[in-house]
Amino acid sequence: MVFSEYIATRKKIDFKIQNVTKTEDSITLTVKNKRNNSMPVSLYTLNNDSIISKTWLENISGSKTFTLPRNGANKLALNYENSIPENNLRDNWKSLKGFFFNNKPLQLRVFQDIEDPHYNQVFFMPIVEFNNIYDGLTLGVRAYNKTVLRKLFNYRIEPQYAIKSKTFTGGAAVFKTHYFENRNLYSVNYGVTGSYKSYAEDLFVSKIQPSISFSFRDDSDFRSNKRESLSFRYLDINRDQDQDPTNVLTDTEPNYSVFNARYTNSNNNLIKYSSWYSDFQVAKNFSKLAFNYEYRRLFESNRQLNIRFYTGAFIKNSLPTSSNYFSFALDRPSDYLFDYSYLGRSEASGIFSQQYIEAEGGFKSKLDTPFANQWMSTFNASTTLWNYVLLYGDIGLVKNKHRDPHFVYDSGIRINLVTDYFEIYLPLYSNLGWEIGQENYDQKIRFKFTLDPQALLGLFRRRWF
Template sequence: MNTNNYYFFFLFLSCLSAFGQHDISIDAYLDAESHSLEIKQSIRYKNTTGQTLDTLYFLDWANSFSSKTTPLGLRFNEDYRRDFHYANDSERGATHIGSFTNEAGENLKYTRPLGMPDILRVVLREPLLSGDSQILNLKYTVQIPSSKFTKYGYTPDDEFNLEYWYIAPAVHTDRWHIYSNKDLQDIFLPPSEYTIDLDLPTEYAVTSILKQRTLEKNAKRRKLHLSGRNEKEVKLYLQKIDDFYTIEVDSVQLISNVRVGQLPEAAMQAKIAAILRFLESNLGTYPLRTLLISTIESNKNPLYGLNQLPNFLRPFPNDFQYEIQMLKSITYAYLENSVSLNPRTEKWVVDGILVYLMMDYMDAHYPDMKLAGNLAHYFGLRWFHGADLYFNEQYYLGYKNMARNLIDQSLDTPRDSLLKFNYNIANPYKAGLGLKYLEDYLGDAAVQKSIEEFYDRYTLKPVTALDFERILKSNAKKNIDWFFEDYVGTNEKIDFKIEHVEKAEDSLRIILKNKRDNTMPVSIYGMRGDSIISKHWIDGFKATKTVSVANKGEDRLILDFEKKIPEIKRNNNYKNLNGILNKPIQFRFIKDIEDPSRNQVFFIPVLEFDNIYDGIILGGKFYNKTVLKRPFTYKITPTYGFKSKTLIGSLGFGGTYQFRESGLYSLSAGLGMSKSSYAEDLFYKSITPYLRLNFRNKDLRSNEYQYINLRSVNISRDKSPDVPLETPDYSIYNARYAYSNSNFENAFTFYVDSELAKKFSKVSATANYRKLFVNNRQIDLRWYAGTFLKNNTQADNRFFDFGLDRPTDYLFNYGYLGRSESKGLASQQYITAEGGFKSILNTRFANQWLTTINAEASIWNWIVAYGDAGYIKNSGSRPQFVWDSGIKLSLVADYFELYFPVASTNGFEMGQNNYGEKIRFKVTLSPKTLLGLFTRRWY
């Protein structure tokens, strides 16, 4: 036997022993009224590490719910999930340990590592030699959390869905794999043998992956015995009405309560049989007896898309909806229960195999299924490009959404460092697409063979992503280093272009350009009409490469015609060999998904209300922006104001150049033009070129963000016969630096503005800080300071002065409903800007300098107290101290709020006449702004 054979022999033996099973015995008593479990537990810990251990680690993830400041609590804050922060202590849950002893009954010292309150570090009294075992005994109480946080816990109906309800050994391979719960469904436990005696009220039915039998029973309580081998995690579902069903397929038993509509049992049986037999054939034999798929797990890991719409809107039949969701859930459980990869750091392997198998299943069973389902056949919808897309194309769109926004992350990024959209959608999709890309490049069954070999070799054994890489490379007949170095190890995008083609009688000389810094391969297709005449794979290169291929009478060349490569842009993949335009122009009604084979122009009717002067606005918008972000966009919006009886509208275009993922990551430049009313029968026109530099943190989960914006605002206003304008037309050069770092608990923004015009120049600074305390109280502080460096605008009726409570908005930045109103409801609109006061005082403007502080403090729920104070300075007068105070009703924070003045420099305002005219309101009507209220949790 040679050296390599010895190496693999001992490696094989170590794999067999590394996950020698621990024995876990649990005696648990459920107190349903107090939502707690009294637990006596014994763990026979077997040392299979190959080294002596004097310290052991255990996962106590039930304790991750114990406070707002645990890693789980902080994660909820990052994701803007308020329910945990506002919950009572009794709703959060915790672990209370009574004792931790060895077999002799001697107390063991245990601690929780700093910053890891859900991890236990236990110091042994005697070292544990390799191959030996020690018995450890625990007594503890688990306070079960409310199910409103993660769907696991006690429910409003006093049922119990139990996850992370017991203390379990951490995995040790070459090191300890310990990390805190962050609600990512990524607990890492070794396969163990479980014996559980559960004492609970008789009204509860128990569902789990374990075998069970009744030990004792009386009128009020019963004791169940549950047992199983090679199980990594045990979840329990305790229901008053058992809604689980069981389906047997060959040697596998599926237990589930997932249902879609009134699908009959025979149909569900047929779908489950098809899925399990597909996995048996394409992955391998399931090593355990039972698969448990609950609606909770299914909903936590859904197949995102139109299939998630309510039943009456869903464009897929019930049997397909059930099948595709169960395909994902079963395949995920199949892999998770069998393959012992670290899910926090190497999840991409399981995700990639999962999506790869799902794509194969769809190709085999539903090759013609469209992404839009039945909607693809409806009149009025079927001419959209989105209706042409096949079901499997959703994976490319999901990944490209993040790549186009430059917020995609490498596949080997730890799961807790991923953006929510990335760990739910973009990264799993990219992983699966990558395996399909690799499969097409290799041109044989190497990827499928490698997946089967990987599963067969490492079922229920310790394994790493490196093992998967070794198997793939051993089966590949080409060099695939690029796949792991570029595709997996970076977030470098893929973007190829046909730069130039020279035709000869018998050959085509093609110059290809790789627009990105990678060495990934690309395929070239020769087309005649819709038929593929030739296909060539070009190995990876940087910059440009010239290749020559036989001329077979092609009329077009297309890169990646069959869409196997997840390129960030496909619209530069086309070269027409016989015509002028590489792609025809296509007009479409309403925004569509990008069709890379067409130059698309979209039209959408416009009906909106911007201000009280133009009234209802009707018109149309012509634009090229698709569902996903594009590097260059334009928008032409001619409209008609029914009240002003005038043609108005806007025009804008701009481009964005993206750099790397951090530091200066993008640069935007463009031009905007508009015409609208600024008063009754008076209009303004604006022309604004701009340049913006965007900066962000290397950690994409960080909300830290900076930008520098440079623009020239050029305004032309109609003259009013009633109010003569000294400066109806003006140009202002504006530069702004902005910094923000905000999350649910703390938010800070700061920006500095400078303005330069013919008659004045000024600088100003604004800082905002919001703090949410652990007692659920919140304070908001805002500071503003502005000063003129030069001011020769005295004849302009204070139009360019600093505003204390309602700036004149000469830059036309704000969405005033009636910007020129001095009385009436529209004049009471409040926008947080400049002085930020809510009360209307005698002195409202400053032509020298202004500085104010605005403060708010929560009283109860959406009722807030506010107070403003500051100094206002006008030429020829001393600085004047001003203040106001009142109550704010924050019905939808920052989007719809009401301000009720109480007292100010004017005196006690609530007792004054015309109090209704003093009430201010904030309202946001912009759909884009409102959308941000929902998308902040995902990005």
């Protein structure tokens, strides 16, 4: 019956040791069956790594208390020899000496590995990164506990030294995840992250972000890539004040906080990709709503069609009209939430100012109305001309306070080397006229590229077939 229950159902095996009471010659403990099944489990008494006794425990429904002779044992373990395929071995240990964190000895390892449930493992990985042109090359180490198999509690600490800015930078994160079965809500994740880095020459920003997210999928179709998520986060941003009045990132309030809620619905496949989200933000001096929809189709002839629609509006905006730091951006968002991987976010000229990130308006040309402090709606599209060469076009309406809505458009050639990761945009015609025949055309070319290893990993998470 036990065998058939395990094979014929999705029930997992998971036991836990609770409430241990010890004397010189006996041990009383409670074993909890964390799953609704009738599986047995073996209980071991150990002296260091030597087995003293092994006892099979049966008929544990919920929790059950047992008493057994100590015989010099200093440690208890369930399923020590992995006799049953247990789902989680991390809470199968109890030390009979010291404090709770001595249940398992500490083990330090270089690079991520398969988890050894006999130890509390901490992994170390050297870091060599180039996050922005202000910090330059950063060297450091990442200490973390994440293993190949997923864990419920994860942390990472990343102290780094930036060679160019000659400053210690880095970040840290702590997250707890709860997984659910037999329902569309399959995980709840909450925690806090923090970071410190340069955002301009000799200017630094710290970001603290507590968050919680709820993830959904179709419980009846595990092959589907369709996902839904509802996330809430609170961002506390503290920046060094920039005294340059020509910098779009200059704002009268260098320190601010924003509450952000977002619902996302996506179906991430190579052949057919679709995703949309609705976003709400509220801060001291503004609140806004935004909606974004993206669709991508790859045909058998290798022709590609990309469609994107974005609209956003301020519900409240008491910010001075002289600053566009929190405004909707047509072609280059100011990224006041510090979510995007800008290599030179404060650059007004040069190649790093030409970095393109598809967000908000999604335009490629730098037009005379680059921001909207009231509302904005845009439509972006591109389709294949030949192989990885595409034709793109953007249209939109930009509305600023005390001004009529302004119609904007641009078009050009998109060289799609690796979709979403390395692309080149060559403007042709826009509100500015024939850009290809204008002076300094090389400064109008836009690039999409990333050096973020975590972002590059997304390339391999797609469903390719």
